[in-house]
Amino acid sequence: MAQKIPVGILGATGTVGQRFIQLLEDHPWFEVAWLAASDRSAGLPYADATKWKLTSPIPARIAAMKVSPAGPADAPKVIFASVDAAIAQELEPRFAAAGCAVITNSSAFRMQADVPLVVPEINADHLALIEQQSWRKQSGGFIVTNSNCSVMGLVMALAPLQPFGLEKVLAVTMQAVSGAGYPGVASMDILGNVIPYVPKEEEKMEAEAKKMLGRLAGPVITDAGFAISAHCNRVPVLDGHTESVSIKLRVTATREQVLAAWVGFDDRNQISGLGLPSAPKHFVRYDDRPDRPQPRLDVDTGAGMTAVTGRLRKCGVLDWKFTVLAHNVIRGAAGAAVLNAELLKVKGYLGR
Amino acid sequence: MAQKIPVGILGATGTVGQRFIQLLEDHPWFEVAWLAASDRSAGLPYADATKWKLTSPIPARIAAMKVSPAGPADAPKVIFASVDAAIAQELEPRFAAAGCAVITNSSAFRMQADVPLVVPEINADHLALIEQQSWRKQSGGFIVTNSNCSVMGLVMALAPLQPFGLEKVLAVTMQAVSGAGYPGVASMDILGNVIPYVPKEEEKMEAEAKKMLGRLAGPVITDAGFAISAHCNRVPVLDGHTESVSIKLRVTATREQVLAAWVGFDDRNQISGLGLPSAPKHFVRYDDRPDRPQPRLDVDTGAGMTAVTGRLRKCGVLDWKFTVLAHNVIRGAAGAAVLNAELLKVKGYLGR
């Protein structure tokens, strides 16, 4: 078999960074060759630099790997990133300028006009934006982003329904604590509680959904033309963002047509047949049991890469209402970036 | 001081029955004189018949009181009830036919045309329906109901806004486990989880909201004329239903006008100035902190009788969105019935 592509992880000690390591262990195309984190961690063996919170152990090879400073000097040319927006704002362009493919979960560049915000099944074609990036023109490097973890499940449920014409979308989230990283949400704040606020999350959901579901027209994205409103809540759940969604469609659709659109999307999405290793068998799975999906029971559907919908029924205000669940750290963060990287590879953006 | 009115509690051993006991202890007008529960409990001292789940102890006098069979034979003429719908369907008419004022939290008769569904501040005038009841005509007895615990917080937030004309209401609940009674929700189902379904709850919310906010026209209620849609979810919270609400108004209102409507309702609701002992100082309290209301911190506002709203902001799909919290067992159940009883007393329905 061909040699694997060496990749680096920027923000390797965080909640998403740990998932990158977990998902890339035994990846058929990529191999973790470089780990970077804050200056505090640089120089330490990874196992000493991180507070590992996953149930699977740190892979032995990774545990012993020394954490590098967070600069492009000795980094590989393919970088997975997940760092705070302010840090990403400063660091990610340095990597792109140095010729790296920066595949990032950070929020800093998601809404920049020439940066694609990609869910491969939905808008793989948006990758064309890369060619607009100044980094690309100078060094070959570029930045590709994936969405906020809360909007991911929503757009996965919505994308298959675009043929009916999305007109209005109202989503209320019940988000897991892992979405805030570690240490993140204090236990005193969330035990037996609901926090009806996640800073900046509603704005991100509304803006990112329209970009991801937008249309590439020449060198720019035209935002999808629906009205959208999000209410974001935090609940005492470890992993998995659950959302109550109401939608209005421009074209009348029956219940059967909506269900068929979800199921049928597996055969008509933008990566059908590409064989990307992290692409789930089912993009959306509809569960017809009356009390599903539930994060504890369903979050790992499709290895955490499938969105699970349920409870499709008529809405008294818009047309339809339903529940959607997606794994916020896998499909909503690390897994999203890995799938983007796989897409980039088959599209020839990773240099071989 | 005048002698207190002896009252009975039907369903005294349940979650709401326990709250009746707690709220009626030291009540200035009422005194618990009779407790009834299922046949299994009849004859036992109350302390042995119930699994008391409140942090305050069982009042000593009540603990020793013998549980009566659930029939009107030796019951007082004022009955607080909270039993399963099927049981209420059969039992409550027997008490009403025997001349009792049945003030019930049970759902069986809420939607019956001649039974008022009352929140005193909102629709005290609906009590006039009582005179339509056949029981009333025959024995003087009657049935008065309060709403489902999930719709209570919602209508409390909506009623002050009726002058703006409610056109559309979309509400997503995050409901506490105490709403399902005891034993109710199994811990294996809810620890670290969200259940996106509460049986029959959405239908109740939608129907009851329109009746409570409806208009008494002669001998009937005309439902309020808004479209409504509810999504009901259960979350791992002990007490307090939190709801994310979006609304569309017929008349344009500014943010200040909405806030003023909530605050001002204290002076213009249907029981302003009546001095009902359980009426809270504030019907709705608006909390302007960005992350409030929260059930753990705010559920006991106004001794559990105040609804707390927060996060009022523009909605991208309807006009306004906000969060509302109400105590599901106090304002949403036992306290609601006690307040109804107080209203009935001052209106002369309790015989003295």
Added chain:
Amino acid sequence: MAQKIPVGILGATGTVGQRFIQLLEDHPWFEVAWLAASDRSAGLPYADATKWKLTSPIPARIAAMKVSPAGPADAPKVIFASVDAAIAQELEPRFAAAGCAVITNSSAFRMQADVPLVVPEINADHLALIEQQSWRKQSGGFIVTNSNCSVMGLVMALAPLQPFGLEKVLAVTMQAVSGAGYPGVASMDILGNVIPYVPKEEEKMEAEAKKMLGRLAGPVITDAGFAISAHCNRVPVLDGHTESVSIKLRVTATREQVLAAWVGFDDRNQISGLGLPSAPKHFVRYDDRPDRPQPRLDVDTGAGMTAVTGRLRKCGVLDWKFTVLAHNVIRGAAGAAVLNAELLKVKGYLGR
């Protein structure tokens, strides 16, 4: 490959019954051929009779299988059982009398003198008791039990230390809610709470530990000769019983010797080298991180069949203290019975 042995599950719809199905799916030696539950379930397809609570779906073949009445009439000759003690008391002898090998997690017969209470690694030799059973003599049938879920982790930590002579054992449990089955512990009782009581659990732990660690002497078990005291608590954890244990040994042992005893037990336990499919690679794994084991992170160690110990340190009252964690539904219930069945098979008790 040889044909698999058909097995039945008595109590198939319960929490442990579901785990039997999960663990036996794709088992190399056994195949589920019969499912039985209460009369209420008999005749229904399994999927309709059970409230499935595992994250893996019901295997399709099992979902469609019809639930049988709980009698030996058409049952296979190998029965896995997990039913309430009172039901087991009546039912299990009927199966044994009908010639079945009853491999049970139920508590009814655990302490009966001629019934082995087995953890294969510890006391496989106790199986010899089977020959004392009247059922065995008459029909060939017999009953073999595994322990209570709380004592399992404890004896797994203690057995490797028997060479030092156990003198005193004090264990305090923090038990998961799944140990009480479904619906089991009410959410109103355990959210944000500790219940310092599990009915009959302390007595079971104390008696069963001494029988399992006892010595087979001719046709009887001589209980292990240590003093033991258990405190049992329920905590808001889904799976995994964590225990704080203090012990006094008859022979002085260093910390290194205790650790070596745990690690070395893999090579000198009673099934070393037998190749039982469900036997974990490590019977006990010692985790030297200061804050481990933790149920959320470590409960699935060894596919839920390994006990994890940690925090070994000097005890100011007895000699040593440590923490031990075991999966209460796998190693402490369904997995225990499956491992017992595997042992019975290789020892020739299952007829082929």
Added chain:
Amino acid sequence: MAQKIPVGILGATGTVGQRFIQLLEDHPWFEVAWLAASDRSAGLPYADATKWKLTSPIPARIAAMKVSPAGPADAPKVIFASVDAAIAQELEPRFAAAGCAVITNSSAFRMQADVPLVVPEINADHLALIEQQSWRKQSGGFIVTNSNCSVMGLVMALAPLQPFGLEKVLAVTMQAVSGAGYPGVASMDILGNVIPYVPKEEEKMEAEAKKMLGRLAGPVITDAGFAISAHCNRVPVLDGHTESVSIKLRVTATREQVLAAWVGFDDRNQISGLGLPSAPKHFVRYDDRPDRPQPRLDVDTGAGMTAVTGRLRKCGVLDWKFTVLAHNVIRGAAGAAVLNAELLKVKGYLGR
């Protein structure tokens, strides 16, 4: 009525600092006149400097009070303190040297030979140590401490049993998250989990218990002469440390004698009859229900100042075993210090 004594709070923005404010609001003897916290907070109104986490609102007067720098310059002469040990180590002596009575919950000086570690009911006489302090001799200032929150409930259960001669004590804690302050324990660490480790807690429990229960002999404390061993665990509970305790006594005591010792302690403890405002009616309350005490239901017993014991039964290893619960932030921290201050006042240490 006489003027109240002005007091300051050092560490006013923390979890314990907030409780100081709550407990001192409407205190008959003391009045909060000064609040200090870290440099980051100095100069801000208190409401802006703190993240208030109590269900009762910040008293209006306090909300507006400006936070002072953490030095004795303009501080009152009575200081309640609760800061990290390293900070206390440096700051508290400065206040004592400046003539302040430092009544602290911090751990820095608890084990210093001339610093009393006081629970008024148990060892009020230890206050005599104050006269040994160099600060006292120079400026009149001094330091008085209260114990770690985990050992508090334990010593409250043990003190009444000292007449029987404590020989051995083994305690296993299940500690609430508020014991770690705010933000303290991360939600990702504790949701649905047990952490079998609280840094330095076991050592504190063991040392502090022996000092508090020790005997004042001339100018020094002779530690109580029992063996003690603690296991400390963190559980997903908000407030209230629950402990499973086994003890061995030097003198044989019957169950009735143990119970009588707990009940009778109210009449023979070191502050019986002194009328300290924060002293609870019952120092220890024994709950004879089989499943009590429970933190959710019982933590506020005696306004959080009473320890609740339960489940007294024979121990198979030591003599007796039982459960004890105490409110870690009230009796185990802020309330402990307030009670110490009240004792100091009646003993004439606060200058009037």
